[in-house]
Amino acid sequence: MPILRIPTPLRSYTSGQSEVNVNGGNISEALTDLTTQYPTIKPHIFNDGGELRPFVNLFIGENNIKDLQGVETPIKDGDRLVLIPSIAGG
Amino acid sequence: MFPELSRDEILRYSRHLLIPEVGLEGQRKLKNSSALIIGTGGLGSPVALYLAAAGIGRIGLVDYDVVDSSNLQRQVIHGTSTVGKLKVESARDKLIDLNPDIQVDVYNEPFTSENALRIARDYDIILDGTDNFPTRYLTNDVAVFLGKPNVYASIYRFDGQASVFYAKEGPCYRCLFPEPPPPGLVPSCAEGGVLGVLPGTIGTIQATEALKLLLGIGEPLIGKLLLYNALDMTFDFVKLKKNPNCRVCGPNADIKELIDYEEFCGVPSHDHEEGSAGAGLDITVQELSERMKSNHLKLLDVREPHELEISALPNATNIPLGQLAARLSELDTADEMVIFCKSGGRSARGLELLVSAGFKKVKNLKGGINAWAREVDTNLPVY
Numbered sequence: 001m002p003i004l005r006i007p008t009p010l011r012s013y014t015s016g017q018s019e020v021n022v023n024g025g026n027i028s029e030a031l032t033d034l035t036t037q038y039p040t041i042k043p044h045i046f047n048d049g050g051e052l053r054p055f056v057n058l059f060i061g062e063n064n065i066k067d068l069q070g071v072e073t074p075i076k077d078g079d080r081l082v083l084i085p086s087i088a089g090g
Numbered sequence: 091m092f093p094e095l096s097r098d099e100i101l102r103y104s105r106h107l108l109i110p111e112v113g114l115e116g117q118r119k120l121k122n123s124s125a126l127i128i129g130t131g132g133l134g135s136p137v138a139l140y141l142a143a144a145g146i147g148r149i150g151l152v153d154y155d156v157v158d159s160s161n162l163q164r165q166v167i168h169g170t171s172t173v174g175k176l177k178v179e180s181a182r183d184k185l186i187d188l189n190p191d192i193q194v195d196v197y198n199e200p201f202t203s204e205n206a207l208r209i210a211r212d213y214d215i216i217l218d219g220t221d222n223f224p225t226r227y228l229t230n231d232v233a234v235f236l237g238k239p240n241v242y243a244s245i246y247r248f249d250g251q252a253s254v255f256y257a258k259e260g261p262c263y264r265c266l267f268p269e270p271p272p273p274g275l276v277p278s279c280a281e282g283g284v285l286g287v288l289p290g291t292i293g294t295i296q297a298t299e300a301l302k303l304l305l306g307i308g309e310p311l312i313g314k315l316l317l318y319n320a321l322d323m324t325f326d327f328v329k330l331k332k333n334p335n336c337r338v339c340g341p342n343a344d345i346k347e348l349i350d351y352e353e354f355c356g357v358p359s360h361d362h363e364e365g366s367a368g369a370g371l372d373i374t375v376q377e378l379s380e381r382m383k384s385n386h387l388k389l390l391d392v393r394e395p396h397e398l399e400i401s402a403l404p405n406a407t408n409i410p411l412g413q414l415a416a417r418l419s420e421l422d423t424a425d426e427m428v429i430f431c432k433s434g435g436r437s438a439r440g441l442e443l444l445v446s447a448g449f450k451k452v453k454n455l456k457g458g459i460n461a462w463a464r465e466v467d468t469n470l471p472v473y
Contacts, residue, residue: 089279
């Protein structure tokens with residue numbers, strides 16, 4: 001099962017979990033599974049139209065899905081997905 | 091072509107002169123170089139200290155804040171003796187004490203669209219150590235327009251990010267983050283906290299990148315983003331590519347001059363928690379104190395449970411802001427309610443949520459429990 005790494009600012013919506021196992025053959029299905037497991041995270045990742053918010057970046061390994069096939073990018077067991085939000089603290 | 095080093099400077103920088111990648115020529119290069127540091131807070135502290143120690147000839151510091159004792163847990167360039175002083179002056183004094191051979195120029199003003207290009211124009215590199223989204227987008231755009239590298243870092247709780255955004259050679263900040271998050275969605279350090287040593291770890295990485303760029307050595311973090319987590323002690327790197335649709339550095343860029351960044355981000359360009367929900371929606375701590383004597387008011391505390399150990403109001407119901415939307419059924423729309431948090435920022439967002447859910451008799455406690463602790467119950471601590 002692919003593993004999705006959750007950044008600190010979003011962990012309050014995943015019961016404090018830093019990594020979540022997600023089911024799905026592509027990014028879109030994996031994110032749907034994430035929001036099914038943790039519904040309150042949904043508005044922080046998707047906009048009202050159901051698209052990934054522009055300030056949220058999702059990487060497979062070291063590649064941004066924007067540079068691959070977006071939410072249609074296929075994933076497989078053992079893939080490591082990383083959500084990267086923008087943070088501004090200094 | 092680079093300035094000579096004095097006898098004293100040769101002794102001071104001897105550990106640099108011994109490294110072949112730096113050497114005498116590199117040290118003279120550093121003496122001839124300049125760096126502008128935006129913010130003298132958590133990140134700006136280690137950045138400024140190490141760049142000064144390294145012998146960067148001219149350092150510019152931009153900040154308009156004064157030193158507060160709540161800064162000292164992480165902003166190590168300041169000290170107890172400089173609480174209440176201007177941050178740029180507190181920082182300059184420390185830098186000159188560390189290295190009297192360098193020049194430190196201070197800008198005791200907010201970094202804005204009006205002054206940013208003028209301030210940044212004469213520096214070789216820009217280091218982004220600010221604490222808010224508007225100034226981060228401004229710093230990026232200034233660096234793109236002036237063709238300078240923007241050595242970026244940001245932090246939150248246990249997480250840090252660092253990169254070098256240099257549009258001439260790779261992506262810029264907007265390539266990665268075309269738009270800021272909606273106001274209130276990403277908590278600031280003033281709201282969410284930060285491990286004091288985190289900006290030390292990440293700020294020294296920023297300083298390292300700046301020195302490499304100025305010396306022209308090593309592999310800079312251009313096109314790469316470092317993701318650090320202090321709890322897991324993980325350093326992950328991801329690849330960043332130039333976004334062909336980037337509005338400032340792409341081939342069809344439509345943003346050609348600095349914009350209104352507070353409007354773009356929908357938040358003010360500082361990290362001081364705002365204590366107000368707007369006209370007619372606030373209640374002051376004095377008003378609340380009076381009202382509590384006569385009639386029953388429901389108090390709703392939207393802070394995190396661990397904050398209640400620091401200070402609390404009796405009989406308040408605690409529902410953390412992040413859970414509020416899911417737990418509305420625990421509240422009665424008919425109740426007269428006062429919602430509060432630490433300083434009034436989170437509760438103002440909670441109030442918006444309640445109003446949109448049909449609650450009509452809710453007020454936001456202006457200034458939060460900290461205002462209550464300052465003005466009503468001085469036995470409570472301010473944090």
